[in-house]
Amino acid sequence: MASVYRALDKRLQRQVAVKVLSPVAAHTPGLPERFLQEARLVASLRHPNIVTVYDYGEQGDHTYMVQELLAGPTLADQLKALAAQGQVFSREQVLAIMRQLTAALDAAHAAGIIHRDVKPSNAIWNERGELVLTDFGIAKNTQLPTEYTQAGMVIGTPDYISPEQARNLPLTPSSDLYSLGVVLFELLAGQTPFHSDTPLAAMLGHMQEAPPPLRPRRPDLPPAVERVVLQALAKDPAQRFRSGGAL
Template identity: 45%
Template sequence: MTALKIGRYEIIEEIGRGGMATVFRAFDPFFQRDVALKVIPREFLHDPTFRSRFQREAKTVALLEHPAIVPVYDVGEEDDQPYLVMRYLPGGSLADRLKQGEFSFEAASGIVNHLAPALDEAHKSGVIHRDLKPDNILFDQQDNPYVTDFGIAKLNEERTNLTTGGLIIGTPSYMSPEQANGETLDGRSDIYALGIIVFQMLTGRLPFEANTPLGIIMKHITQPIPPILEIRPDLPAGCGMVMDQVLAKAAADRFSLATDFAKALSEAPSFHNKNSTKPAGRPKTLKLKRLETKPIPVDTVPDEAIICPKCNTENDGDRRLCVACGNRLKIDCPL
């Protein structure tokens, strides 16, 4: 390894840096293409945990074949430096795009529709990502999104909790309640994280914020999700119901498949019309039935008779009190 080369790969520029890896854009002279090359930070070169992450990521992605999952091209080690070589995606990350503000409903729904089948494929293969977040969603030149960074993914047959210093690995802002509690996970934990990402795309903010990672984690466990329609009243009314389900505290109350979530989200604009089977048109004209009435003969009521307003008894015109109930029939005018 030289200052500008790792293996056969010629380093062009650094494109990403995190606590557990540094990613470079590099050139592969054999295939004549740009690649993304990931290496362990030097301070962790002698930590077996970080080396195992590289091996795990290569093994995990090798199990997965889906157009929306970033493929690993090569894995190797030079001068005691492990590295992973992946497809280079020049469109940046979702985290970059979120800095520009909230997304339209159509744009957010489109991204979910593209990513959901990839997550279902991973879950079907027994792989749980466990760190799904905007930094791990990348775009190609055609703006198609991809899932990447399966470095802390958990294979179902593994029994390790993938902890460092006793702490559960993951990103608190996108962590499901069960992951925060250290419970057994399945694909619904990733679906929760995807729901948080959608919330952030649609509102331009995270549902929970706090001064410490632990504070954020506790809110995921105990606090209800802010009603999304109160933040974005212009969203489809059905969006609120979909977000309530995907971000339910109990995994059993969420969507079982990421594609079920994507389908429900895309159908949210039509939720309020589901009870209607006909398109709206002109109001229907009601046909009223004509009622035939017979006039009451005038001579049936004496000329000076008084009808008691209380009991409807007919009284002579000169009476002041009703003969039946004693009600006062008229008041003498003093004028």
């Protein structure tokens, strides 16, 4: 849908990231409107763990938004590097990561915004050592009636999608918290609970299967930690944590 480039803001003399809508997306009904909505949604949020939008505009045939430049790596990059060494994050590292992501989601939810695509590749470290939630491209503002997603279309990433999102049901902030629960499982175990070779199989796992036991993979975890993960991954949204802070 879009490409991101490193650029220099010559007026302010600072490095920025420029997200440019692809030519195909620019001529696809609904996508330019969704791109503008993304810029407006993120611009309305002011939080150290949520990406900052500086500007939005059009230049010729190109539509773009200007964001803060995040040094990286992504959380997905770190997971991949650890897996290559046969390692996982320590409990202390996981706690620090979760504190930042839950704070970001609580801020978004307080503003009526559901991210709908919480996953490690959308969490990027900045140069100050803060983890920043990015890519609100399919986020929904629950305070607005307009929906730019095609009716009947399931959106999200199969490995991290909530059961209700996989069923294309109306979503609440609890859906994001489920996806964050999947991320939590992956941070502790080194893989997602329902990873599969096909997107459909992964989605069916989220809808129908119990999460695999966590402690056999991480014997160092107290039973209470596994209970937290299982509650975050409850199929019924009413049984999950009520907020990121509670998680």
